[in-house]
Amino acid sequence: MRRMTARPANSHQARLLRLLRDGGPNSRAQLGDQVDLSRSKLAVEVDRLLETGLVVADGLAASRGGRRSHNVRLHPELRFLGVDIGATSVDVAVTNAELEILGHINQPLDVREGPVAVFEHVLSMTAKLRASGLADGFDGAGIGVPGPVRFPEGVPVAPPIMPGWDGFPVREALSQELGCPVMVDNDVNLMALGEQHAGVARTVADFLCVKIGTGIGCGIVVGGAVYRGTTGSAGDIGHIQAVPDGRPCACGNRGCLEAHFSGAALARDAVEAARQGLSPELAHRLEANGALSAVDVAAAAAAGDATALELIREGGRSTGQVIAGLVSFFNPGLVVIGGGVTGLGHNLLAAIRTQVYRQSLPLATGNLPIVLGELGPTAGVIGAARLISDHLFSPA
Amino acid sequence: MRRMTARPANSHQARLLRLLRDGGPNSRAQLGDQVDLSRSKLAVEVDRLLETGLVVADGLAASRGGRRSHNVRLHPELRFLGVDIGATSVDVAVTNAELEILGHINQPLDVREGPVAVFEHVLSMTAKLRASGLADGFDGAGIGVPGPVRFPEGVPVAPPIMPGWDGFPVREALSQELGCPVMVDNDVNLMALGEQHAGVARTVADFLCVKIGTGIGCGIVVGGAVYRGTTGSAGDIGHIQAVPDGRPCACGNRGCLEAHFSGAALARDAVEAARQGLSPELAHRLEANGALSAVDVAAAAAAGDATALELIREGGRSTGQVIAGLVSFFNPGLVVIGGGVTGLGHNLLAAIRTQVYRQSLPLATGNLPIVLGELGPTAGVIGAARLISDHLFSPA
DNA sequence: GAGGCTTTGTCCACTCAGTGGAGAAAGTCG
DNA sequence: CGACTTTCTCCACTGAGTGGACAAAGCCTC
Numbered sequence: 001m002r003r004m005t006a007r008p009a010n011s012h013q014a015r016l017l018r019l020l021r022d023g024g025p026n027s028r029a030q031l032g033d034q035v036d037l038s039r040s041k042l043a044v045e046v047d048r049l050l051e052t053g054l055v056v057a058d059g060l061a062a063s064r065g066g067r068r069s070h071n072v073r074l075h076p077e078l079r080f081l082g083v084d085i086g087a088t089s090v091d092v093a094v095t096n097a098e099l100e101i102l103g104h105i106n107q108p109l110d111v112r113e114g115p116v117a118v119f120e121h122v123l124s125m126t127a128k129l130r131a132s133g134l135a136d137g138f139d140g141a142g143i144g145v146p147g148p149v150r151f152p153e154g155v156p157v158a159p160p161i162m163p164g165w166d167g168f169p170v171r172e173a174l175s176q177e178l179g180c181p182v183m184v185d186n187d188v189n190l191m192a193l194g195e196q197h198a199g200v201a202r203t204v205a206d207f208l209c210v211k212i213g214t215g216i217g218c219g220i221v222v223g224g225a226v227y228r229g230t231t232g233s234a235g236d237i238g239h240i241q242a243v244p245d246g247r248p249c250a251c252g253n254r255g256c257l258e259a260h261f262s263g264a265a266l267a268r269d270a271v272e273a274a275r276q277g278l279s280p281e282l283a284h285r286l287e288a289n290g291a292l293s294a295v296d297v298a299a300a301a302a303a304g305d306a307t308a309l310e311l312i313r314e315g316g317r318s319t320g321q322v323i324a325g326l327v328s329f330f331n332p333g334l335v336v337i338g339g340g341v342t343g344l345g346h347n348l349l350a351a352i353r354t355q356v357y358r359q360s361l362p363l364a365t366g367n368l369p370i371v372l373g374e375l376g377p378t379a380g381v382i383g384a385a386r387l388i389s390d391h392l393f394s395p396a
Numbered sequence: 397m398r399r400m401t402a403r404p405a406n407s408h409q410a411r412l413l414r415l416l417r418d419g420g421p422n423s424r425a426q427l428g429d430q431v432d433l434s435r436s437k438l439a440v441e442v443d444r445l446l447e448t449g450l451v452v453a454d455g456l457a458a459s460r461g462g463r464r465s466h467n468v469r470l471h472p473e474l475r476f477l478g479v480d481i482g483a484t485s486v487d488v489a490v491t492n493a494e495l496e497i498l499g500h501i502n503q504p505l506d507v508r509e510g511p512v513a514v515f516e517h518v519l520s521m522t523a524k525l526r527a528s529g530l531a532d533g534f535d536g537a538g539i540g541v542p543g544p545v546r547f548p549e550g551v552p553v554a555p556p557i558m559p560g561w562d563g564f565p566v567r568e569a570l571s572q573e574l575g576c577p578v579m580v581d582n583d584v585n586l587m588a589l590g591e592q593h594a595g596v597a598r599t600v601a602d603f604l605c606v607k608i609g610t611g612i613g614c615g616i617v618v619g620g621a622v623y624r625g626t627t628g629s630a631g632d633i634g635h636i637q638a639v640p641d642g643r644p645c646a647c648g649n650r651g652c653l654e655a656h657f658s659g660a661a662l663a664r665d666a667v668e669a670a671r672q673g674l675s676p677e678l679a680h681r682l683e684a685n686g687a688l689s690a691v692d693v694a695a696a697a698a699a700g701d702a703t704a705l706e707l708i709r710e711g712g713r714s715t716g717q718v719i720a721g722l723v724s725f726f727n728p729g730l731v732v733i734g735g736g737v738t739g740l741g742h743n744l745l746a747a748i749r750t751q752v753y754r755q756s757l758p759l760a761t762g763n764l765p766i767v768l769g770e771l772g773p774t775a776g777v778i779g780a781a782r783l784i785s786d787h788l789f790s791p792a
Numbered sequence: 793g794a795g796g797c798t799t800t801g802t803c804c805a806c807t808c809a810g811t812g813g814a815g816a817a818a819g820t821c822g
Numbered sequence: 823c824g825a826c827t828t829t830c831t832c833c834a835c836t837g838a839g840t841g842g843a844c845a846a847a848g849c850c851t852c
Contacts, residue, residue: 010809029829038811043830066828067818148759158759206626218725222618229727230602233759240721241755244640253755322721325636329614329722331625359637359649363544363554363629406838425800434840439801462799463847 003137003180004078006052007396012037012045017054017393020074021098022197025058027069046072054078074098079134080388081141081178083122084187084380086340087111087161087214090118092125093381094134099197099389101378103134111146114164115173123177138180140392142384143170144187146215148233154184157232160251161215183387187211188235189226190383191373192219195336197386199374204334208326209373210237211339212319214263218326237326238262242318257322261315263294263340269311270297279307294341301347312344316351323352323370324359331364338373345372399533399576400474402448403792408433408441413450413789416470417494418593421454423465442468450474470494475530476784477537477574479518480583480776482736483507483557483610484659486514488521489777490530495593495785497774499530507542510560511569519573534576536788538780539566540583542611544629550580553628556647557611579783583607583776584631585622587769588615590779591732595770600730604722605769606633607735608715610659614722633722634658638714653718657711659690659736665707666693675703690737697743708740712747719748719766720755727760734769741768 008014012035019034020026032042049055050072058071074097084091088111093104105125111118130136147159154171156162175182185193192209195201201209201221209219218235220227228234238258239251246255247265259265270292274282281300286292300308323335335356337349353370360368373379404410408431415430416422428438445451446468454467470493480487484507489500501521507514518539526532543555550567552558571578581589588605591597597605597617605615614631616623624630634654635647642651643661655661666688670678677696682688696704719731731752733745749766756764769775 027829039830040812040832041810044810063819064828065820066826067820067830069829206623220725222623227602227618229760230729230764231727231759231762233724233757234727235725236727236757236760237721237725239755239757240724241717251757321637325633325718325721326725328629328636329616329631329633329725331627331630331632333626359635361629361632361635361647363627364625364632366627368626423800435801436803436841437839440839459848460799461849462797463801463849465800 025073080385082381082384083143140388142387144190188217194379194383207334212341213339281305320352320355421469476781478777478780479539536784538783540586584613586779590775603730608737609735677701716748716751
């Protein structure tokens with residue numbers, strides 16, 4: 001394989017590349033239906049893309065009632081790397097130019113081990129994917145980290161849960177290691193991008209994507225583009241007050257959403273309930289594993305454990321309380337709920353919905369779907385691939 | 397005078413018109429410094445604008461060390477009308493093409509009288525302005541209403557405080573009466589536009605503009621453009637819960653921000669305090685006027701009345717509580733506080749700041765100014781003029 | 793006030809993006 | 823096989839935009 005280095009020379013070419021990425025192989029004629037260019041001009045730009053090698057001929061298409069058209073597609077050997085670093089695990093995936101996942105590895109890993117250790121893992125996972133023959137190099141990589149990022153530079157800033165990463169030049173370091181362009185973003189933003197690209201948010205311009213994992217964050221999409229805020233911390237809703245004078249939070253305040261509901265908080269509350277003898281189901285599981293997680297709570301609730309169910313409902317209420325405010329403020333066209341805790345499924349969703357529909361303005365909730373993400377654990381890596389492909393498929 | 401009907405023919409002309417609007421009279425050479433066009437092309441576009449009559453010659457500029465340049469400016473007879481309909485009063489102003497206010501009238505008026513009655517007032521105020529010789533017609537008008545608007549059509553939707561207006565074709569009706577293009581928006585959005593154009597937010601891309609008047613709303617500016625949400629209700633923060641299990645609100649919930657702090661709530665609390673004998677100052681003023689408003693509370697606080705001061709602080713805390721959440725979520729570069737209640741001045745601002753800086757994330761508040769609006773009651777009408785001029789100064 | 797330098801404005805030949813029509817090539821359908 | 827449709831290519835033409843040459847009009851110094 002040989003790596004592609006060319007970039008689209010103008011906005012038309014960029015547009016065409018994205019159409020081929022999102023729509024798959026396509027004929028000149030079909031592309032022409034979508035781009036508002038004369039056939040002549042379109043042919044010229046496609047020919048130029050063929051010259052660069054970004055696009056290749058792909059045989060003849062079926063006839064639409066006349067001469068059969070010559071299909072073109074993105075180069076089949078293009079490869080993107082998507083990396084999603086969570087608080088407690090890492091996902092690495094290889095995609096083709098159409099952002100289809102060709103291979104995907106997940107590994108538990110504590111982000112607090114610091115950038116150097118984490119990078120070692122990421123690189124060894126990458127090596128494994130390469131060794132399996134899916135790629136012998138990458139044309140671009142996207143990487144998500146669980147904290148705020150100064151987006152233009154690709155550097156984490158003051159990340160609360162990953163202190164050692166502050167100012168670490170993630171973009172530069174990874175770019176050097178992989179020998180390809182790299183873009184860095186918050187993991188929540190990448191989840192939103194993923195759901196927008198291939199999930200439930202495909203047709204919505206303005207939406208929120210709430211990720212409930214170890215912590216809680218919210219991806220904000222405005223007019224189809226991720227909004228990152230002035231310092232890159234937009235969507236950091238974990239420390240919005242959900243319960244006045246509530247539980248103390250690591251941030252120093254009380255009643256933060258994250259202190260009341262998140263993977264960590266739920267595990268803590270479950271252990272507490274088990275110890276207090278409130279839930280035989282949870283106690284049983286605690287004894288078996290020595291620890292509890294959202295999965296245990298979900299299983300207990302499914303088994304009819306009232307305490308577990310109440311924990312989920314209570315968390316949904318807190319989350320819904322905060323989301324209700326955001327919905328009134330932002331008036332989104334869709335709210336996506338994702339992250340590890342979504343294993344709690346319908347019970348959680350129902351509690352959130354109830355709270356939001358009760359508290360937000362009717363005009364804002366009137367036609368507002370609140371749904372679970374569709375892509376599960378792959379949303380992040382797809383979003384990462386989408387991030388870098390958006391970058392590469394834009395005029396140089 | 398004769399009205400201008402031409403529109404810019406392309407994006408260059410639109411750009412030039414906006415530069416002349418925001419920078420005043422300017423020479424071709426100076427314009428060239430700002431637009432990244434060759435002098436030849438620039439001259440062609442300026443000549444075309446001169447032909448349309450949108451732009452006129454304006455004498456010679458001072459020398460910059462060589463040949464003196466010929467200035468051009470927007471046609472001096474262009475007139476925009478800015479209308480700001482509040483809950484309890486109406487502002488109407490005439491501006492020139494540079495959006496400088498040439499005349500401004502304010503009149504108390506209850507918006508609940510309905511669109512027909514309000515329009516009658518607006519038109520008679522407009523007639524007064526025309527009679528004073530400031531304009532004999534308008535090239536465009538912007539109008540703000542205190543409720544959500546379906547922006548593309550210029551029609552209020554389900555406005556809680558102005559029930560009779562639901563679905564009333566404001567844009568069409570006013571356009572017909574005035575014989576010029578009209579754009580309609582939420583009054584809060586227009587305040588944000590005004591502060592962006594000529595006030596404190598001139599250089600900020602992403603900011604929030606919180607307007608505390610009879611109700612409370614928030615203008616959202618993303619990347620320099622007003623964000624309106626999916627159904628036009630974005631920024632409607634008056635019914636976000638500020639105090640759990642707090643005061644009952646007209647919307648049916650409890651503890652809404654508006655129920656705890658707004659012009660209406662403050663007046664209610666002040667009367668209550670006066671009646672309970674907690675505040676001699678307020679009681680005195682209540683007896684004198686038969687009613688109390690934010691102005692009275694401000695005066696009482698300034699006179700050292702502890703109860704009045706506490707009312708302000710308490711309101712600031714509630715408001716700050718909600719803003720803190722929005723700041724964490726939105727990560728703005730600036731928060732502007734405006735509206736009638738800003739007469740409460742520094743005490744209010746200090747309470748809001750304290751609460752926000754305490755509750756929001758350090759990264760989001762680190763370099764975040766929270767300031768009072770600069771334009772006071774003229775922000776709305778300037779924003780209205782800006783709205784229509786943005787529309788007219790964009791390619792047809 | 794003459795001469796040199798700078799800035800501004802005008803003119804013009806040239807490049808290149810993009811259009812739209814003509815017509816060839818390659819299909820389908822009856 | 824002929825009529826019709828769709829796709830692709832070719833080409834003349836338009837119009838946007840560039841950049842250089844040059845004239846006009848200012849400043850400054852000697």
